[in-house]
Amino acid sequence: MSSGQGRVDVEVESKGESTPAKEKGHPNTCPGCGSHYRDDELERSLRVCPQCGHHFPVGARERIEQLVDPETFVEEDEELRSADVLGFFDLRPYTERLAEAEVSTGLGDALVAGSAAIEDQPCRLAIMDFAFMGGSMGSVVGEKFVRACESATEAGVPLVSVSASGGARMQEGILALMQLPKTVCAIEELHEGGSALLSVLTHPTTGGVLASFASLGDVVLAEPGALMSFAGPRVVAQTTREKLPDDFGLAESNYRFGHLDAIVPRSELRPTLGRLLRLFGRA
Amino acid sequence: MASEAEIRLRERLSKLGAMKLLRGTKLSGELDRLQDQLDKLKEEPSAEDIWRSVELARHQDRPYTLDYAGRIFEDFFELHGDRGRADDHAIVTGLGMLDGHTVVLVGHQKGRDLKERTRRNFGMAYPEGYRKSMRAMTLADRHGFPLVTMVDTPGAYPGVAAEQHGQGGAIARSQAAMARLSVPTVACVIGEGGSGGAVAIAVADRVLMQENAIYSVISPEGCAAILWRDAGEARKAAAAFRPDATHCLELGVIDTIVPEPGLGAHEDADAAAQLLRSAIVEALDEIDSMDPDERRRERRAKYRRMGALAFA
Numbered sequence: 080m081s082s083g084q085g086r087v088d089v090e091v092e093s094k095g096e097s098t099p100a101k102e103k104g105h106p107n108t109c110p111g112c113g114s115h116y117r118d119d120e121l122e123r124s125l126r127v128c129p130q131c132g133h134h135f136p137v138g139a140r141e142r143i144e145q146l147v148d149p150e151t152f153v154e155e156d157e158e159l160r161s162a163d164v165l166g167f168f169d170l171r172p173y174t175e176r177l178a179e180a181e182v183s184t185g186l187g188d189a190l191v192a193g194s195a196a197i198e199d200q201p202c203r204l205a206i207m208d209f210a211f212m213g214g215s216m217g218s219v220v221g222e223k224f225v226r227a228c229e230s231a232t233e234a235g236v237p238l239v240s241v242s243a244s245g246g247a248r249m250q251e252g253i254l255a256l257m258q259l260p261k262t263v264c265a266i267e268e269l270h271e272g273g274s275a276l277l278s279v280l281t282h283p284t285t286g287g288v289l290a291s292f293a294s295l296g297d298v299v300l301a302e303p304g305a306l307m308s309f310a311g312p313r314v315v316a317q318t319t320r321e322k323l324p325d326d327f328g329l330a331e332s333n334y335r336f337g338h339l340d341a342i343v344p345r346s347e348l349r350p351t352l353g354r355l356l357r358l359f360g361r362a
Numbered sequence: 363m364a365s366e367a368e369i370r371l372r373e374r375l376s377k378l379g380a381m382k383l384l385r386g387t388k389l390s391g392e393l394d395r396l397q398d399q400l401d402k403l404k405e406e407p408s409a410e411d412i413w414r415s416v417e418l419a420r421h422q423d424r425p426y427t428l429d430y431a432g433r434i435f436e437d438f439f440e441l442h443g444d445r446g447r448a449d450d451h452a453i454v455t456g457l458g459m460l461d462g463h464t465v466v467l468v469g470h471q472k473g474r475d476l477k478e479r480t481r482r483n484f485g486m487a488y489p490e491g492y493r494k495s496m497r498a499m500t501l502a503d504r505h506g507f508p509l510v511t512m513v514d515t516p517g518a519y520p521g522v523a524a525e526q527h528g529q530g531g532a533i534a535r536s537q538a539a540m541a542r543l544s545v546p547t548v549a550c551v552i553g554e555g556g557s558g559g560a561v562a563i564a565v566a567d568r569v570l571m572q573e574n575a576i577y578s579v580i581s582p583e584g585c586a587a588i589l590w591r592d593a594g595e596a597r598k599a600a601a602a603f604r605p606d607a608t609h610c611l612e613l614g615v616i617d618t619i620v621p622e623p624g625l626g627a628h629e630d631a632d633a634a635a636q637l638l639r640s641a642i643v644e645a646l647d648e649i650d651s652m653d654p655d656e657r658r659r660e661r662r663a664k665y666r667r668m669g670a671l672a673f674a
Contacts, residue, residue, distance in 0.1 A: 264565070310518075
């Protein structure tokens with residue numbers, strides 16, 4: 080399974096389980112070329128390896144800083160939290176996993192929403208964070224995304240979403256699955272209200288998020304090397320015993336098959352979104 | 363939340379009692395069963411109850427979409443192909459008459475013997491299957507035919523070609539197509555409602571679910587493999603995420619539980635079809651007279667409400 084860039088090997092299916100430390104190097108060591116960086120070096124390079132171009136993961140807050148005009152971001156719906164209706168308990172209670180994720184990421188859930196401007200163009204943002212339980216989508220992610228759609232429609236501006244997710248959050252059962260149609264219906268309303276959705280897929284965007292809002296952008300972009308597949312590579316390999324191509328599910332493969340408008344390196348993402356926002360913006 | 367579900371079940375009980383269609387059949391038995399369901403709502407289904415649903419939902423003699431199509435619709439005419447690339451046999455589409463009106467049917471299809479199972483790919487559709495569905499949905503909307511869908515899939519097919527053909531996008535677009543429809547839509551979960559592959563054809567004005575069907579975000583085995591790190595713990599996983607009809611009703615995910623004959627639909631396909639048919643007719647009656655825009659607005663509003671939130 081080790082591809083050239085070694086990017087497929089993410090624990091997508093673990094959805095927030097602490098990944099085994101073995102074979103995973105230090106988070107600041109490039110899995111592409113083995114170069115090691117101090118955190119401030121990576122921050123300055125937008126967390127892209129200056130040697131080989133590998134894109135390291137970016138958290139929601141840092142992503143917002145990278146993308147928006149300084150001081151323009153105003154967060155919305157920060158107070159929303161998951162209610163554990165099922166009283167879900169596997170090896171640990173869901174509430175404990177939530178609390179731990181909140182402490183380690185400083186986020187209320189796996190999506191941060193708000194208003195901002197990118198290259199002077201006003202927009203709404205829905206930015207996911209893979210570090211919060213594998214970016215899994217439960218009620219809070221769905222609700223925040225829907226509210227961001229409504230807020231964008233009301234303001235008559237486009238919505239920019241940046242996804243990073245292992246899929247629907249199992250611990251919320253069927254209600255997690257219902258976030259797919261919930262977000263899809265919201266995009267219908269957004270479109271009917273005249274606003275656009277610009278969807279950016281980052282590593283990894285899989286399962287229920289790919290099978291709902293992430294795929295429905297008027298324009299769909301992805302970062303280089305991002306895994307974007309409905310079923311993760313491990314599930315495909317185990318279920319079908321097919322030999323997976325080296326670029327299975329990667330942005331480059333999806334682009335070739337016509338599922339993406341462009342692959343945009345991180346340094347180009349802000350100007351690209353600025354261009355698109357100008358094209359979609361109304362005078 | 364339980365009280366709301368209880369009210370809906372009570373409504374259904376009284377309606378079933380008033381229904382002429384079923385007179386002289388097994389009505390009294392069905393009334394008893396609904397009463398049982400009502401009683402069950404007050405006590406949580408046990409882990410064993412839930413696992414029995416999982417097994418019955420997958421029972422090899424359980425009626426599949428085409429078993430119902432022949433029994434519920436008159437003059438069923440199957441439509442083939444997505445008009446782009448293929449005819450996915452894991453999803454059937456077609457036209458038929460129900461109660462004197464033409465309706466469009468879309469449903470997952472499993473097979474019974476080895477050959478048929480393979481041909482139907484175990485009810486796991488490729489993106490072509492969802493594109494075939496969308497073609498049928500568009501047709502329904504164009505001609506003002508109500509849409510009935512039947513959900514029975516372990517999930518969308520997880521394969522290399524399926525990904526290359528855009529599985530995620532197809533599932534998303536199929537839901538969007540259903541959110542856009544002007545015509546009345548009824549979805550029936552008749553077996554396994556497996557994750558994205560199921561909800562792709564289940565975004566409807568009314569969602570019915572047979573009492574032994576399951577509807578879930580992931581298979582019990584998949585959940586167990588991830589969270590318990592052992593697929594053998596599927597029973598525990600099912601008990602934890604509760605894919606049974608009673609819980610789906612409680613959570614507002616479905617609108618009605620459709621009773622099954624005897625110990626389950628596998629015992630008597632004719633009786634199961636009759637019960638399903640009356641539930642579909644009843645659901646269509648409720649929504650048929652609505653203004654199309656209003657109906658679509660309410661459909662979206664229903665999904666808008668789904669979820670459970672707390673506040674920091």
